[in-house]
Amino acid sequence: MKVTTMDFDNMSSKELSKRLSEFHGHLGPYLVLGAKMGLYAKKTLSSSPFEISAEITMPLKPPLSCTIDGIQFTSGATTGKANLKVSDGLPIKIVFYKENDGIVIVPKQNILEIIRTRVGHEDLEMLAEQIMEKDYTELFEVQKWTKQ
Numbered sequence: 001m002k003v004t005t006m007d008f009d010n011m012s013s014k015e016l017s018k019r020l021s022e023f024h025g026h027l028g029p030y031l032v033l034g035a036k037m038g039l040y041a042k043k044t045l046s047s048s049p050f051e052i053s054a055e056i057t058m059p060l061k062p063p064l065s066c067t068i069d070g071i072q073f074t075s076g077a078t079t080g081k082a083n084l085k086v087s088d089g090l091p092i093k094i095v096f097y098k099e100n101d102g103i104v105i106v107p108k109q110n111i112l113e114i115i116r117t118r119v120g121h122e123d124l125e126m127l128a129e130q131i132m133e134k135d136y137t138e139l140f141e142v143q144k145w146t147k148q
């Protein structure tokens with residue numbers, strides 16, 4: 001089987017935003033937050049969409065759950081390949097792993113707060129672009145994870 005992926009390393013953030021928006025239907029801050037998580041996981045664990053798996057826990061309600069589409073788009077872990085599991089609940093966390101080792105990503109409270117307070121009031125595309133330009137360390141906490 002020939003594995004095809006998108007070359008995110010050589011893609012501008014503008015191009016990535018465009019493709020995300022075409023996939024999901026609009027460009028929003030949660031979508032971009034998820035995309036940044038997926039990019040980080042891919043860079044850390046595996047560039048193959050068949051080697052990486054993800055388990056997402058979060059309330060399954062848009063706009064928050066738009067995050068899930070961002071994660072699928074960039075990490076390559078998708079419901080169709082059965083390497084993505086989504087559970088409704090709190091606290092929000094995303095486990096990415098390859099075989100027995102992985103990482104847990106938890107979005108920072110202040111970022112969630114910023115998005116929450118602006119949704120419905122401001123230009124969400126602009127907020128999405130701001131999230132896109134932020135460093136990973138500003139967006140989420142990362143811890144090592146090992147399969148029990």
Ligand SMILES: [Zn+2]
Binds near residue numbers: 024026028062063066
């Ligand atoms: Zn959305």
